[in-house]
Every structure is written in C-alpha cells, then in structure tokens.
Amino acid sequence: MSLIVQKFGGSSVADAERVMNVASIVTDTYAKGNDVVVVVSAQGDTTDDLIDKANEINPKASKREKDMLLAAGEQISISLLAMAIEKLGYHAVSLLGWQAGFETSSAHTSARIKRVDASRIKREIDKKNIVIVAGFQGLSKYGDITTLGRGGSDTSAVAIAAAMHADLCQIFTDVEGVYTADPRKVKNAMKLSEISYDEMLELATLGAQVLNNRSVEMAKKYNIELEVLSSLKKASGTIVKEKSKMEKMLISSVAKDTDVARISVTGIPNVPGLAFKLFTKLSAKDINVDIILQSIGHDGKKDITFTIAKDRVDEAVECLKAYVETIGANEVLYDDTVAKVSIVGAGMESHAGVAAKMFEALYDAQINIQMISTSEIKVSVLIDAADADKAVSAIHAKFFD
Ligand code: ADP
Ligand code: ASP
Ligand code: MG
Numbered sequence: 414m415s416l417i418v419q420k421f422g423g424s425s426v427a428d429a430e431r432v433m434n435v436a437s438i439v440t441d442t443y444a445k446g447n448d449v450v451v452v453v454s455a456q457g458d459t460t461d462d463l464i465d466k467a468n469e470i471n472p473k474a475s476k477r478e479k480d481m482l483l484a485a486g487e488q489i490s491i492s493l494l495a496m497a498i499e500k501l502g503y504h505a506v507s508l509l510g511w512q513a514g515f516e517t518s519s520a521h522t523s524a525r526i527k528r529v530d531a532s533r534i535k536r537e538i539d540k541k542n543i544v545i546v547a548g549f550q551g552l553s554k555y556g557d558i559t560t561l562g563r564g565g566s567d568t569s570a571v572a573i574a575a576a577m578h579a580d581l582c583q584i585f586t587d588v589e590g591v592y593t594a595d596p597r598k599v600k601n602a603m604k605l606s607e608i609s610y611d612e613m614l615e616l617a618t619l620g621a622q623v624l625n626n627r628s629v630e631m632a633k634k635y636n637i638e639l640e641v642l643s644s645l646k647k648a649s650g651t652i653v654k655e656k657s658k659m660e661k662m663l664i665s666s667v668a669k670d671t672d673v674a675r676i677s678v679t680g681i682p683n684v685p686g687l688a689f690k691l692f693t694k695l696s697a698k699d700i701n702v703d704i705i706l707q708s709i710g711h712d713g714k715k716d717i718t719f720t721i722a723k724d725r726v727d728e729a730v731e732c733l734k735a736y737v738e739t740i741g742a743n744e745v746l747y748d749d750t751v752a753k754v755s756i757v758g759a760g761m762e763s764h765a766g767v768a769a770k771m772f773e774a775l776y777d778a779q780i781n782i783q784m785i786s787t788s789e790i791k792v793s794v795l796i797d798a799a800d801a802d803k804a805v806s807a808i809h810a811k812f813f814d
Pocket of ligand 2: 422423454455460461486548549562563564565566567
C-alpha cells in the first residue's frame with residue numbers, strides 16, 4: 414500500500430463533468446489499495462473572477478481581505494469533489510488549508526508555507542477517508558487565512574507529500590506533461606519524459622505555467638519526484654527529478670513571460686554608490702529586480718536599465734522618480750509592452766554556441782533583442798511583447814525541428 418498525493422488544477426475541476434472525472438481517477442487510485450490525499454484548485458477561472466469582484470469594489474483593498482476572498486474558490490471545489498466521491502460510494506472528507514495543518518508566513522497573497530502539521534490528515538486516512546485538501550491557502554500565526562500566490566496549489570501538494578513522506582506526488586493538469594514549449598502555443602512542441610529539478614525550476618520561474626516555481630523548489634529540497642500528467646487523457650506524463658537523461662539534450666524547453674516591464678533611469682551621475690542606493694529603494698518595497706544592464710558612462714553620466722514584474726511598475730516608478738530628483742539624474746522611463754523569452758537546458762553548460770543559435774533564430778525572424786541575461790542553464794532575452802509568440806516558435810524550430 415502506498416500513500417499517493419494527487420493535485421488537480423482549475424481546468425481539471427472546471428464543471429460538474431470534470432469533477433466527476435477527477436472523482437473517478439481518485440477512487441480508482443484508492444480502490445487499488447492506496448491511501449490518497451487530493452489537493453484541488455478553484456474551478457476554472459474562479460480565482461480571476463474573485464479578483465475582478467474585489468477590484469469592482471475596491472482595487473486598493475487590503476491583502477488580508479483579498480486572501481479571505483480568494484481562499485473561497487478552493488472551498489467550493491473541495492466540497493464538490495467530496496460530494497462526487499461520495500456519489501461513487503467512497504468516503505471522503507474535505508479540509509480547508511487551516512484544517513489540514515498549513516501554517517504559513519503572514520505575507521498575505523504570497524505567503525510561504527512554514528510547516529504542515531499533518532496530524533488531522535493522518536487521522537482521516539486512518540478512518541479510511543479519501544482526504545481532499547484546499548490548495549493555495551493556509552493560516553498565519555495571527556490566525557488569519559493566507560494564500561500562497563497564483564498557481565500555489567502545486568506547492569500545497571508538494572508540501573503535503575513532503576510532510577507525509579508520500580510515495581508519489583502526481584500533478585494532474587490540462588496538458589499531458591512538460592513540453593519543449595507551451596503545447597497550446599507551439600504546434601510541434603514535444604512532451605519530455607523527464608526533466609531535472611534545476612531545469613524545471615528555471616522553466617517555472619521563466620514563465621512556463623505548468624508548475625509553480627515554489628513547488629519545484631520544495632520538491633528539490635525534499636527530493637520528491639513529481640509526475641506531471643493529464644487529468645483528461647490516460648497517457649504517461651513527465652517525471653521531474655534530481656537527474657534527468659534529458660540533460661543530454663542541448664536545451665529542454667523554451668519559455669515566455671509577458672509579466673515583465675522594463676525601467677530605465679537615465680543620466681545617473683557616474684559616481685560610486687548610486688546603483689546600490691537605487692536598488693535598495695526597490696528592495697525596501699520588496700520589488701524584485703531581474704535583468705540589469707548598465708551603460709558605459711559618458712560625460713560623467715550613465716544609464717541603468719532593469720526589468721521587474723509588470724504589476725509593480727507604478728510603485729517602482731513613483732519611488733524612483735522621487736529618488737532621481739535628489740541625485741540629479743535625468744528621468745525614469747518605463748515600457749510594459751515587453752516580454753522575456755528564455756531557453757533552458759542543462760546541456761548548454763557543456764556546449765558552446767547555444768546562445769548564438771538562439772540569437773540566430775531571432776535574427777532570422779527579424780526580432781530585435783533589447784536585453785540579454787544568462788546563467789549556467791538558461792539564456793533570456795527581453796523583446797517587444799508583440800514579437801513574443803513568433804520568437805518562441807522561431808527558437809523552438811531552430812533547436813527542435
Ligand atoms: P492547472 O490549472 O492545472 O494548474 P496551469 O494552467 O497552471 O494548469 O498550467 C498548465 C498550462 O501550462 C498548460 O495549459 C500550458 O498552456 C501551460 N504551459 C506553459 N509552458 C508549458 C510547457 N513547457 N509544458 C507544458 N505546459 C506549459
Ligand atoms: N486557484 C489559484 C490560482 O488560480 C491557485 C492555483 O490554481 O494553483 O492561482
Ligand atoms: Mg497551475
């Protein structure tokens with residue numbers, strides 16, 4: 414007998430028929446003699462709809478209240494799934510994050526899981542229940558409901574698998590696994606049979622939505638193998654693990670992130686310490702900076718350009734404008750019609766010319782590169798958002814056709 418954690422995303426539970434489909438996958442697993450803990454997300458676009466509802470009333474609502482609202486989405490799907498399982502003649506119990514023992518930080522809307530006290534889940538399993546847990550949510554030390562950030566149900570599933578030493582953690586979604594590019598955007602994207610934690614972590618961070626990056630980080634930390642597979646079609650999926658034979662491939666996938674904006678601060682006096690002070694202003698506001706480019710100074714002045722998440726632009730520009738005046742720099746410019754396109758692959762560590770090949774694909778497609786950043790296993794370029802899909806296809810074709 415094994416303990417299996419199965420997570421189902423929003424599209425897998427989008428309507429009554431899909432909920433019944435999930436119930437049959439779960440009960441099949443249980444009927445084979447396994448203990449099963451299920452994590453579910455809110456149905457379909459529920460979380461987006463809840464965000465719209467909040468914005469209709471008060472776009473500046475406190476994050477605590479946003480969490481209170483957003484957590485409601487998962488409460489609907491866990492109870493519906495429990496009812497579907499009951500209908501098939503099995504015993505199920507649905508639990509909200511706090512009931513399932515999810516203790517988190519108090520950073521509302523992007524809380525981190527501190528601990529999962531799995532004693533309640535264990536008691537329910539001992540009673541022969543199929544346990545269904547609301548993903549994406551927990552409780553802060555102040556007794557408030559928190560959420561883990563968009564896509565956080567993946568992390569909830571991995572956290573349970575880690576806390577309970579599960580034998581298997583399956584992430585069911587609306588595609589058959591992890592592909593060489595988003596299979597909805599690139600026709601001939603290929604399913605990978607395996608991918609390493611490190612590559613998957615880069616991919617998830619660089620915009621491949623299929624797994625949340627924190628879930629991969631946690632899976633790597635606790636050495637939990639993940640299987641990503643379809644809830645709609647019976648087929649083998651992708652295994653995410655420490656070492657993957659796919660590392661022999663030059664690259665494993667192409668990713669796109671349109672949630673970025675570029676900010677430039679121009680005419681900064683060319684003296685020591687100003688970059689430090691500028692980025693300290695941003696970090697004080699908890700704004701993450703990604704690609705950074707500094708121009709060679711001229712006439713005692715230099716420009717610094719960097720990227721941040723699109724939804725932080727207003728805050729960043731406001732705080733930098735005030736700062737720029739105090740140091741006599743020229744101005745703060747921004748552009749939020751940009752996209753980051755990246756290639757990821759452990760193979761590039763030992764092969765020369767991978768970046769050049771990517772740039773050639775962009776040149777062939779006549780796409781201009783604004784910024785470049787690299788690490789051992791990835792190359793990212795910042796380009797015009799309007800060119801993003803064309804760029805992904807051109808790069809994918811160059812490496813995989
Ligand atoms: P869920 O609701 O199950 O959590 P998500 O929508 O969060 O599902 O993630 C699945 C989606 O990720 C797919 O529908 C696909 O469009 C997208 N995706 C992006 N890049 C990739 C990739 N490299 N491989 C597979 N899917 C990807
Ligand atoms: N329902 C949440 C979201 O839409 C969590 C998740 O789907 O993982 O982001
Ligand atoms: Mg998801």
